[in-house]
Amino acid sequence: MKISKLTTLRKKTELPIKEDSKILYIGASHGVTVNLLSDLVPKGHIFAVEISPLTIQNLLFLADKKKNISPIIADANKPETYKDLITEVDLIYQDIAQKNQIEILFKNLQFLKKDGFIILMLKLKSISSTLPNEKIFQKAKDELSKKLKIVNIYVIETHKDHVAFILNQ
Numbered sequence: 480m481k482i483s484k485l486t487t488l489r490k491k492t493e494l495p496i497k498e499d500s501k502i503l504y505i506g507a508s509h510g511v512t513v514n515l516l517s518d519l520v521p522k523g524h525i526f527a528v529e530i531s532p533l534t535i536q537n538l539l540f541l542a543d544k545k546k547n548i549s550p551i552i553a554d555a556n557k558p559e560t561y562k563d564l565i566t567e568v569d570l571i572y573q574d575i576a577q578k579n580q581i582e583i584l585f586k587n588l589q590f591l592k593k594d595g596f597i598i599l600m601l602k603l604k605s606i607s608s609t610l611p612n613e614k615i616f617q618k619a620k621d622e623l624s625k626k627l628k629i630v631n632i633y634v635i636e637t638h639k640d641h642v643a644f645i646l647n648q
């Protein structure tokens with residue numbers, strides 16, 4: 480399957496986010512998307528993991544104002560360091576530019592409820608800067624399919640190196 484044809488695969492799926500959803504957000508950065516998501520889950524909660532203590536500063540201020548965000552400074556490669564700070568979640572949202580993005584996601588699946596969903600913003604060029612996007616995409620898709628069901632795939636038109644996967648267990 481060619482990555483350039485992926486947009487034709489779009490099915491109509493509702494985003495798996497409800498007002499009381501609990502979300503594990505991996506790669507929270509300054510909190511721009513965490514802020515948007517926190518409005519969508521007024522009765523839920525977001526556990527926002529970010530590795531960089533400098534980058535997370537804005538998110539710390541945001542979490543003071545919005546009571547449904549818990550910022551966590553940690554390396555998502557080491558979920559054992561924050562496992563006692565979070566509960567089971569309905570959704571994992573991951574957006575990190577790391578070579579081992581899929582391995583990181585798999586390590587964090589322990590926090591996802593049985594019927595939970597994943598939104599994975601896969602950065603193809605972080606996996607390999609030399610291989611063509613289609614090869615990286617196909618390999619990533621095969622790896623994800625071993626553990627998860629692929630519900631939908633979106634190519635982000637303005638960022639062709641990024642592919643969004645909606646997945647569930």
Ligand SMILES: C[S@@+](CC[C@H](N)C(=O)[O-])C[C@H]1O[C@@H](n2cnc3c(N)ncnc32)[C@H](O)[C@@H]1O
Nearest residue numbers: 506507508511512529530531554555556574575
């Ligand atoms: C592309 S930015 C995310 C932007 C954010 N999703 C948004 O829309 O506001 C990726 C973030 O992931 C963080 N990150 C990278 N590796 C990480 C890791 N192993 N654990 C936790 N955070 C990580 C980076 O420091 C960076 O802030």
